Amino acid sequence: MATYSTNEFKGGLKIMLDGDPYAIVENEFVKPGKGQAFNRVKVRNLKTGRVIERTFKSGDSVEAADVVEVELQYLYNDGDLWHFMDPASFEQHSAGQAAVGDAVKWIKEQDVCTVTLWNNEPLTVEPPNFVQLTVTDTDPGVRGDTSGGGGKPATLETGAVVRVPLFIEVGEVLKVDTRSGEYVSRVKD
Amino acid sequence: MLSAAANSDPQLASFDCRYNGPGAPADGRLWLQTSPEFAMKRLLAAGSGSIYQLCRAFRADERGRRHNPEFTILEWYRVGFDHYQLMDEVAELATLLLGPHPEQRLTYRDAFLRYAEVDPFTADEADLRACAERWDVPYPKGLSGHDNWLDLLLSCIVTPALAAERFTFITDFPASQAALARIREGSPPVAERFELFIGGMEIANGFHELTDPTEQQMRFAAEQAARTAQGLPAPTTDRRLLAALAAGLPACAGVAVGLDRLIMLVCGANAIDEVLAFPIERA
Numbered sequence: 001m002a003t004y005s006t007n008e009f010k011g012g013l014k015i016m017l018d019g020d021p022y023a024i025v026e027n028e029f030v031k032p033g034k035g036q037a038f039n040r041v042k043v044r045n046l047k048t049g050r051v052i053e054r055t056f057k058s059g060d061s062v063e064a065a066d067v068v069e070v071e072l073q074y075l076y077n078d079g080d081l082w083h084f085m086d087p088a089s090f091e092q093h094s095a096g097q098a099a100v101g102d103a104v105k106w107i108k109e110q111d112v113c114t115v116t117l118w119n120n121e122p123l124t125v126e127p128p129n130f131v132q133l134t135v136t137d138t139d140p141g142v143r144g145d146t147s148g149g150g151g152k153p154a155t156l157e158t159g160a161v162v163r164v165p166l167f168i169e170v171g172e173v174l175k176v177d178t179r180s181g182e183y184v185s186r187v188k189d
Numbered sequence: 190m191l192s193a194a195a196n197s198d199p200q201l202a203s204f205d206c207r208y209n210g211p212g213a214p215a216d217g218r219l220w221l222q223t224s225p226e227f228a229m230k231r232l233l234a235a236g237s238g239s240i241y242q243l244c245r246a247f248r249a250d251e252r253g254r255r256h257n258p259e260f261t262i263l264e265w266y267r268v269g270f271d272h273y274q275l276m277d278e279v280a281e282l283a284t285l286l287l288g289p290h291p292e293q294r295l296t297y298r299d300a301f302l303r304y305a306e307v308d309p310f311t312a313d314e315a316d317l318r319a320c321a322e323r324w325d326v327p328y329p330k331g332l333s334g335h336d337n338w339l340d341l342l343l344s345c346i347v348t349p350a351l352a353a354e355r356f357t358f359i360t361d362f363p364a365s366q367a368a369l370a371r372i373r374e375g376s377p378p379v380a381e382r383f384e385l386f387i388g389g390m391e392i393a394n395g396f397h398e399l400t401d402p403t404e405q406q407m408r409f410a411a412e413q414a415a416r417t418a419q420g421l422p423a424p425t426t427d428r429r430l431l432a433a434l435a436a437g438l439p440a441c442a443g444v445a446v447g448l449d450r451l452i453m454l455v456c457g458a459n460a461i462d463e464v465l466a467f468p469i470e471r472a
Contacts, residue, residue, distance in 0.1 A: 007250070029253025033384070033394045033447075034368050035200055035340035037251065038329070055327045055341070058250065 002064035006039040006056050014046070014067040017054065021046040021065035021118045029058065046116065046123055047098075065118065072115045074107045084115060084122070095122035103127045105160040106178045127178045132187050133157050134173050141169040154183075190245060192228065195220035195424035197412040198368065202249035203424055204258075220424060221247040224445050225264050226369060227430045230398070233266055233441060234433035241265035243448065254460045255390055255450060258469050263451075266443040272370075272381050272397040275442040276358050279385055279393050282446070283356055286455055287387070290354060296361040297379070304350040305342050309363060310377045314338055321345075336365050349389055357386045367408075370396035388454055395444030402434035 004015060009027040016022070022043040031037035037058035044051045046067060056062070072084035072093060081094040082104070093115065099122045106127040107113060114126040138154035154164040154174070162176055164183045173187040193214040195203040204221040208214075222228065224246050232240055246262045267275055280292055301309040307320040317338035321328045326345045332338060351357045360383045364372045367380035381397035399405055409426050416423050452464045462468045 007252075029251070029256055030344040031200075031251060031253075031256065032340050032343055033391055033445075034198060034366065035343070036334075036337040037200070038341060038344060040327075040345065053327050055329050055345070057329045057332060057337075060329065 002066075003061040004064050005061050006058050009039055009041060014065040015043070016063040016065045017043065021067050021123065023067075025051060031058070046118065066120075067116060067118050067123070069114055069116050071112050074109060074111050074113055076109060077104075082125070084113065084125075087112070093117070093120075093122050095125055099123055100125045103178075105158060105181075106131050106133075106176070108133065108158055129177065129179060130184065131176055131178055132173050133160070133176060135164070135168060135170050138164065138168060138170055141167050190222050190225075190247075191219040192222055192427070193219060193425060194227070194427035194429065196223045196227070197409055197416065197424055197426060198223075199412055199415045199419060199421055202251075202421075204247050204249050205424070214425075216425075218425070223248050224262055226443065226445065227427050229264060229266060229443070230430060230438055231433040233268070234436050234438045239265070239267050239441075252469060255453075257449070257461050257465055259472070260461070261448040263446040263448045264443065266398070266441050268439045268441045270442040272360070272383050272395055272442045275395050275397075275444055276360075276383055276385075279395065279444055279446070280356055280358075283385070283387065283392070283451075286451060290356050290387075292356045292358070293352075294358045294360060297359055297363065298361065300347050300351075300359050301339075301342065305346045307342070309339050309342075317342060336363070339363065339366075348386060348391070351386050351389065353388045355387075359384050359386065367399070368396065369399050369405075369408075371399050390450050390453070391447070392450055392454075393444050393446045395442060397442050398438065398440075400434060400438040400440060402431055405434055406431055 004013060009024055011024055011026065013024045014021060015024065022045055024041055025044050026042040028040045029037065030040055039056045039058055041054050042051055043054055070086065073087050075083040075085050081096060082100045084093045084095065103113060103125040111128055111131060113128065115122050116124045133156040135154045136157050139152050151163045151165055153161050154168055155161050162181060162183050164174065175184040175187050177184050191206065201223045203223055206219045206221065207217055208219045209217045225242050225244050229240060229242060243263050245259055247259055249258060251258055298308065298310055301307055305320055305324065307316060314335055318328065320342060324346050328341055332341065361379035362382045364378045364380055367382060370380040370382035372378050373381050383395045384391055385393040413423050413426065449461050449464050453461060456464065458464050
């Protein structure tokens with residue numbers, strides 16, 4: 001079992017605490033000149049996203065979490081699980097609702113997602129930063145209005161709803177920033 | 190900076206170096222000083238009178254926003270001073286560099302009573318743990334030792350609570366944290382030791398120096414025993430310092446100032462790396 005000493009602590013390091021995988025967010029070394037040294041760390045639970053604080057005696061060791069980030073292609077949803085594949089090895093992984101989370105709003109077949117694997121099981125799924133999706137429903141477009149002012153809601157093929165400019169029509173393909181959930185531009189064929 | 194002996198304080202880790210050239214010690218090992226105190230006390234015993242030194246010091250295993258394993262100490266000794274007079278002089282230096290600031294002097298006990306609401310001298314380990322819980326301070330599993338608990342509360346509750354814009358001297362440490370300071374009899378006995386805090390950082394550590402060679406030898410032996418118990422390496426005990434104390438160290442007070450941290454305050458730096466040419470990762 002791999003372990004890390006507090007001397008190896010730094011932002012991003014993945015460790016196990018109380019049976020859950022965590023990522024170190026912040027690591028502060030404190031020590032009275034002639035006293036015991038401690039590492040005060042902020043850690044993010046990789047399952048829940050919650051950030052908590054922990055203190056370690058400097059020199060102590062903690063178990064490493066077997067957590068890796070991989071780029072996987074989204075294949076399909078069978079109604080229960082979302083299936084992904086490593087495009088290089090063709091190895092498949094299936095992720096449940098908890099792991100996929102908000103990514104379902106944005107991903108469609110063949111999109112390449114960043115999947116965090118813990119002990120080889122998907123823990124979280126990050127959609128690509130930008131996705132291209134077709135508008136399936138929106139109020140009729142207002143021709144000639146390119147001011148970008150105002151806007152209206154549009155439903156995309158994945159079911160996500162984004163605010164778009166008034167000139168957007170059903171059937172158009174849009175580029176959307178998944179981090180902010182905002183419309184970026186139209187995609188010209 | 191190289192010495193045939195090292196500080197045996199279990200909380201300080203020394204770098205050791207191989208040396209086999211002419212004049213090498215029998216074990217071929219020299220230590221980089223964790224502070225210049227032993228060497229300077231030998232000079233004081235030899236009749237140097239009041240002395241100062243600006244030098245590098247080295248501490249293995251210390252690295253963080255305010256720590257680098259190699260750093261600079263300004264250390265001086267005043268013959269005939271006690272720690273109160275020396276505090277005045279330290280405050281004068283800090284004022285010279287940082288401008289006038291309100292000053293506060295607190296005993297270790299009062300600082301804990303005021304900022305952590307716990308009496309460090311009467312609380313047992315369970316009380317100190319309860320105090321950490323009350324202040325929502327996470328603590329390591331299995332933390333034990335009264336002084337280790339006090340160090341946790343000092344670092345995580347008391348120090349952050351000290352007003353940043355004030356010079357705060359904390360005095361009269363627990364006798365168990367005397368290091369090289371005299372212990373003043375009383376109930377409880379306290380170490381005649383002080384620390385200066387500015388901007389949430391420990392800036393200086395001073396002692397009304399222990400001059401009794403027997404007492405010093407006992408402390409060294411206790412430190413070596415603690416190291417053995419904790420499975421830590423036992424560095425060579427400084428026999429030359431003990432011999433100097435036996436020959437007679439004049440009554441004096443001494444202080445070590447973390448110069449890099451003082452410079453951080455002068456230039457408003459947030460991390461020690463900003464005032465070092467080459468932090469350890471780029472050394």
